[in-house]
Each structure stands twice: as structure tokens, then as C-alpha cells.
Amino acid sequence: MPRMTIEDLKKIREQAVRTMTVRAGEARARVIMHMGTCGIAAGAREVMGALLKEVEDLKLTDVIVTTSSCAGLCSREPMATVQLAGQTPVKYVDLTPEKIVQVLKQHVLGGKIATEFALASGSETTG
């Protein structure tokens, strides 16, 4: 290992911002991949792989990718929910690796819902 300068310390910190965001569980946006058996069979693993790669390539530090269970609408899998801090979550259906990248760019980064792939916004009623 090399000797550090004050600049090197800053670099380590900048590179690790994403790691620390994930560990602290706080971020500007969260993309939840629905990974039920149906989702995985329909290709959710590939979709998530593409999403993770894109997040990495774009060096996004404040976007968390996480998994959740089946969203119930097995016929429209793979599905994902995009949740921007302080906004209503939006569910996307029939995703492919290409589509999820578009959702990331348009919705997560651009702030506009990718209406052509979106199913609905909001959460299901519970209670």
C-alpha cells in the first residue's frame, strides 16, 4: 500500500460514497426488483444484472437497487418498483434489460415516469 496524501484520502472517500449509502440504507432513489419465482423465471435476474451494471457505469451514488418478493401480477413479470424519495412509487411491468436501463435514465435520473412501461403508481391498500 502506498503512503497517503490528503488528496488520496479524499479519493478513497469519494469512491466509497455508494458503498456507504447502501450500508446506511438511505438514498435519493430506490429501485426494487420483484424477485418471486415467477419473476426469476421470466428473466428478472438478467434485468437486475443490467440495472446493476448501468448504475455502476454511470457511477450513481445515491441510487439503491434492492430486491423484493413477487408483486402478485405474475403474468406481467419481470416487474420493478421505482421509488424516488418523497414521491409515490411507480410499478413497471414486462421489463427487459433494455427497458430497465431506459426506466433508470428517464425516471430515476430524469424525473419523468417512463409511461410506456409503467403499470401504475401508488402502493396497494393494506390494513
Place this chain on the structure above:
Amino acid sequence: MAYRTHCLVCAGTGCVSSKSYELGIALENELVKRGLAQEVQIVRTGCQGFCAEGPVTIVQPDGILYCHVTVQDVPFLVEEHFLKGRPVKKLLYKTPAEKALVPALKDVPFFSKQKLVVLRNRGLIDPEKIDDYIAADGYMALPKALTEMTPEQIISEIKRSGLRGRGGGGFPAGVKWETCRHAGQHRGIEPVVICNADEGDPGAFMDRSIIECDPFAVVEGMTIAARAIGTTQGFVYVRQEYPLARHRLLKALEQAREYGLLGKNILDTGMDFDIEIVQGAGAFVCGESTALMASLEGKVGEPRAKYIHTVEYGYMDRPSNLNNVETFANVPLIISRGAMWFSSMGTGDVSENPWNGSSGTKVFSLSGTVNNTGLIEVPMGITLREIIFDIGGGIPKNRKFKAVQTGGPSGGFLPESCLNLPVDFDSLAEAGTMMGSGGMVVADDHACMVDAARYFIEFLTEESCGKCVPCREGLRSCAEVLSRITQGKGRPEDVALLEEVAQVMKDCCLCALGTSAPDPVLTTIRYFKDEYDAHIEKHVCPAGACKDLIEYAIDAAKCDGCHACVNACSVGALTGEVKKLHSLNKATCIKCGACIEVCKRDAITTLPRSYAA
């Protein structure tokens, strides 16, 4: 590729002994098997504080807390949570009160009432990787202290923050640093900076956990102190019984040296400083500053009178600045975030005078009869009630709270009427106890206060170094009087005798261990005098704890003849046929309590025995 999920497996001493290392390895293997090794990272962290529920594992960013995870649970956990994103219900934490599932970390009262400053990196960084520490804003303060601040400015910042010594004395750290710097300059001798990691209180493990979860913060804090005081040499005095803490500290020192954050020409600023680890043999008295320095010099660990302070003449007669682990761990954040940020937490206004309040947070180890035993960090000024009932989750088995001992074995016991007391240096001292290093032992109504005082006085008698007469003989006579009271042989004048001996010790002992040693006796007399009277006058132990004053009996209405007690009894005092009322032979019973522990119906009771004079 960056990991999407981080699985933070606690690797503090508590969880390691409940097999968290094996758990981590099993998780890693399973992730490889499932093709998730590039997406999910296993991080071994320092103590996460929730030792009662170990091994504890936190999954982020989901904020899920798992307890008691075993190697057998791993395949299911990985498939369900890490692949499919479904938290595994049976492993989620349940609150003791309602036995309800509480999945999210922020909803667990044990965590939600805490304020993490010193322990901010617990469960967040791998304590054996300096890059993790740097990523979590570590080593932000040192460059600032080296390039933007003069030693005098560092000292003034620490003074204005109101940081007081966390080892127990509560002496303002900035004042100590300043005196040490001046002594060095005045005498023309290089001072030395020493970190006291000789934590010897039974039931206390704050310093061990701080080192285990964030050793770099201690190293960075010491380096800043070295700059302020003007020295190139530092020691950490850590007890031999802390192998994991020592291992992590050694690794931290190694990595800091490789990065040029210790050693010659730190960060190319021309400052030299290095730290050496010295192992103590585990003598309680060596946590006392003068005894510690004697031990560092290779002499017998005995304290000396302190009319000459160690900041002027300490280790090898050099000006020596000794602070506790927790004190040093606070320093980096005070420098990087500022004195005002630190003093905004806690009590009093310390901007002019650090003696005017208690700022910041304090780490406590919570143990005894309380539901959530573990390690906690709370803002100064929080009440004892909040600590014991909200964070601690109250008293188990629906029993009643009786007393809490703060400050280690020589701390005092406080009763229920003191529960609303704010926890800070001065309020505790006023109530007759102390902050100490942060041990907190809770006792329920089955504990006898006279017996508790006897227990701690006996511990202190063994640990007294014996150098000064008041401590050596005072403790011995207190122990003698207390044991005869618990045996029902107390004399009417005994309470007055205890008070007199205690006062002599307070006035005359050489070191703080001696002067505080009578506190368990004095506070139990002050708050639980009726228990002393019952033992002495009526030969009865109201709590039913003192063996010589009770006898065991079987409650015929409750016993269902399950036979568990018969199997547990090692002396054959219990007999009976299965499903029929059992009987107990009082002549052979040794009152060990084994039967009480196994009886599910609370059918074995303790009755007061009349004193056979």
C-alpha cells in the same frame, strides 16, 4: 461492480462466541453457490450492541435486523432474502414485551433511542479495513488538525466542546492536554500520550467494543492529541483478556503506518508519531492512572499519591497525558464537526467552562436483570428510566425494578425514586454514585441489596493492591461486617460502624479506587436502610436472597410433578413420583437455585427462616 446489498454480520466478542465467524463463512459459501457473490457483500463489523440477541446480522439497504441466525438457516436465508427479497420472518427480532415481529431497525426501541457518535461506525464498517474507516469520513479530522490548526487551537476546540474524561473522573480533556503541553514546554522534556484500555469492571465492556468496532478512531484521536501536546510517542495499555481488541488494534496500527498516517512525516506534514501496544496482566488497579504508568515502566502496578500530577511527572517522570479509549474516540469528530456540534448534545453550557455541564454522549454496557442486555450509546442527560425501560426493554419475568448500579463495582446503587435522574457526571455524583467508565447493572426485586454490597466489596477486597492501609483494611472489615449481616448475625451497631469505616476510606485512600470503594455500602445504606434493619433486627432477608436466612419450599398448589427439579438437583434433596406432588428435604438442600431455574410453574419458593441463635 459495487454490491447492491450489504450483510453486516456482527463480529464483536459476544457474537463471535455465539458462532458469528462460522455464520459469515457459511453465508459467503452459499452466496458463491447461488451466484450472488458479486451482488451481496458480507461485512464483519464490530459489536452492534445487541449482544443478548446474538449473533446479530443487519441487512442493508433493507434495514432488516436478524437475530440468533445459525449456520443451518443460511441456505434458506440466502434464497429467500438475498435472491427473492423476502425477509425471513422466523429470524426477525421480536420485542420481549409483545413478542411481536419488528423487522425494521429504526422501529426497534433498543436502537431508536440511542445516539451514536463514538459507536457511529458499529455495524457499518469492517474494523479490520482502514479503507472502510476512511470511506465513513475517517481521517477527515487529522488533515485538518495538522494543516489548518495550531496545537493551541486544537486544545481550545476540545476545551470548548466540553469533552470530559470518559474513564470515570470526568476531568475536562482539553484542560488536561493544555497542562501536559505546558509541562513539556516548561521542563523541556517530551511528553507522552497514553490510552487507557485497561477496562476491568465486571459487566463492563465499553472500551473493548469501541476498539473492536472502530479501532481507527482511537488511533486518529491519539494522533490528534499527540499533535496538541507535542509528542512523538504514544502507548495503548490494553488488558491481556481482550485478544480480539488487541488484534484489531494491531491491525489498525499496521495499516495506518502503511498509509503514512502513523510513523515518520505523517501526511507529508513533518509530524512524527507512533503508538506501541502494551499488555496489562488484568489487575483491576492498573486502570488507575498512576498504577497504569508504574506497570508501563515495568514496576508493580500500584498507585501513588497524586500531589504531583501525572500530566507533569508521569511515565518515566515525563509529562504524561492519559485518556480513556472513549475519550480519544470522540476527538476526531469534535475536530471535524466542531466544538459547537458536540456541545449541542448533553447538558449544561460548556462554552466558557468545561466543568459547567456534561456534553456529548456516553457509552454504557447494560447488564444484569434487564431484557436487552448489550452496549448502548445515549446523549448525556437522558434519564435512567429511559435507559432501563425504553432501551433496556424493562425487567424480565414481570419482576419489579429494584436498583441500578452505575459506574462499576465501586459505584453506588440507586433506587426507583432516582429513575428520573438525568445521567450526567454531576447528577450522578450528587446522588452518591458516579458515571465511572459506564457500567450499568440492573437488579430486580429478587436481589438483596446487602448481599449485593457484600459481593462488590468482596470483589474490591481481592482487587485492592494493598499499598495503603485504609483501602486494604477498610475493605476487609467492611466485607466482614457485611457477610455477618447477610448471615443474620448482624449487630445493632453495624450500620454505624460501616459508615465510619467508609468515611475514613473516603478521606484517606491513596487513589480513586479506594475513595470510591465504599460507595456500594454507603448508597445501599442511604436508599435501602430498611433491608439492613430487617437483616440485623429480624434476621430476615426481605428479597429472599441471602442463603442463611431462607429455606426452599414446594408450593403444593403449583407443583405438577414434572420431575424437572429432581433431575436438576445435584444433592438429591428433591424426590417424588412423576405427576405427583414432589417433596424437598430441607436438611440436604444447599439452596443452589438449580431447581428454581428449571421449574416452569414457579412452584419452588423461598421462605424466610427464623434465625436459629
